[in-house]
Amino acid sequence: MAQQLPPLTWLRAFEASARHLSFTNAAAELNLTQAAISKQVKLLEYHLREPLFFRKPRSLVLTRVGEAYLPKVRDAFERLAAGTEEVFGHRRSEVLTVRAAVGFSVNWIAARLHRFLEAHPKTPVRLVSSVWGDSFDTDRFDMDIQYGSGKWAGFLADRLTYETVTPVCAPALLSGQPPLKTPDDLAHHRLLHVIGYEEGWADWLKAAGARGVNAGQGLQFDTSLLILEVAKSGAGVALGRSSMTAADLSAGTLVAPFELALPVKEAFYLLRPSEGPEHPDASLFRDWLLAEAEADPLNQRNRLA
Numbered sequence: 001m002a003q004q005l006p007p008l009t010w011l012r013a014f015e016a017s018a019r020h021l022s023f024t025n026a027a028a029e030l031n032l033t034q035a036a037i038s039k040q041v042k043l044l045e046y047h048l049r050e051p052l053f054f055r056k057p058r059s060l061v062l063t064r065v066g067e068a069y070l071p072k073v074r075d076a077f078e079r080l081a082a083g084t085e086e087v088f089g090h091r092r093s094e095v096l097t098v099r100a101a102v103g104f105s106v107n108w109i110a111a112r113l114h115r116f117l118e119a120h121p122k123t124p125v126r127l128v129s130s131v132w133g134d135s136f137d138t139d140r141f142d143m144d145i146q147y148g149s150g151k152w153a154g155f156l157a158d159r160l161t162y163e164t165v166t167p168v169c170a171p172a173l174l175s176g177q178p179p180l181k182t183p184d185d186l187a188h189h190r191l192l193h194v195i196g197y198e199e200g201w202a203d204w205l206k207a208a209g210a211r212g213v214n215a216g217q218g219l220q221f222d223t224s225l226l227i228l229e230v231a232k233s234g235a236g237v238a239l240g241r242s243s244m245t246a247a248d249l250s251a252g253t254l255v256a257p258f259e260l261a262l263p264v265k266e267a268f269y270l271l272r273p274s275e276g277p278e279h280p281d282a283s284l285f286r287d288w289l290l291a292e293a294e295a296d297p298l299n300q301r302n303r304l305a
Contacts, residue, residue, distance in 0.1 A: 013030065099145065123281050
């Protein structure tokens with residue numbers, strides 16, 4: 001189908017000529033010569049095998065086919081313009097663009113964002129989700145929220161969370177067959193892993209003194225959001241980060257079968273380039289984000305752990 005479409009330059013020449021009913025005025029609008037516009041329209045007519053204009057000495061008149069075709073062409077250009085604006089219209093220089101790991105966006109930012117919007121209703125923010133490990137594209141993003149050790153060359157990092165890890169699962173697993181009552185019982189359950197975390201099941205099992213549990217068995221996923229959904233379905237036991245599991249634990253859709261919540265060194269950090277100009281709204285959003293992190297009861301508790 002794409003091969004049957006005429007070139008956009010021909011269509012643009014036709015649309016402008018039909019709007020002005022003049023090749024000369026269309027040429028002035030499109031910054032081309034009158035001869036170039038006339039040739040492009042003629043090529044379009046040849047391609048369609050139908051005349052689109054009656055050529056008068058001093059003007060153009062649309063044929064019936066031209067009149068029927070013009071609304072279709074205009075609609076196509078309007079849709080293309082709207083789609084381009086939707087995807088690319090808000091440029092980095094206009095709207096503060098913040099990228100964050102999808103799990104953190106859903107489980108941490110989403111519940112708090114309304115407070116920023118209420119305090120700064122005229123400050124637009126564009127939030128973009130990432131999956132894992134993509135490099136910080138300074139041409140597309142003003143700030144980035146990533147999980148790691150806090151050291152990124154060329155960037156300043158503000159810590160947002162203090163994390164602990166503990167197994168979480170669907171409530172039914174506690175009394176299922178086999179039951180999940182002690183860390184040793186994890187040997188009989190599927191472990192769910194998130195790819196990329198340095199501290200994981202092996203660390204928690206060692207701290208819990210679990211015996212006979214293969215820390216590497218189970219399934220691997222690339223996002224915390226997905227691993228928690230799988231855990232809620234009863235398909236396994238996830239090692240949940242505290243910032244990711246708080247809402248589900250509070251709602252009872254997940255439970256923590258063991259008391260041990262192991263502090264880990266990794267955390268979510270807000271990154272920004274150490275050099276170059278900063279977006280005018282960057283400090284406003286950063287100050288709000290850090291204030292939310294400071295007020296987070298989990299952070300206050302885990303910082304002392």
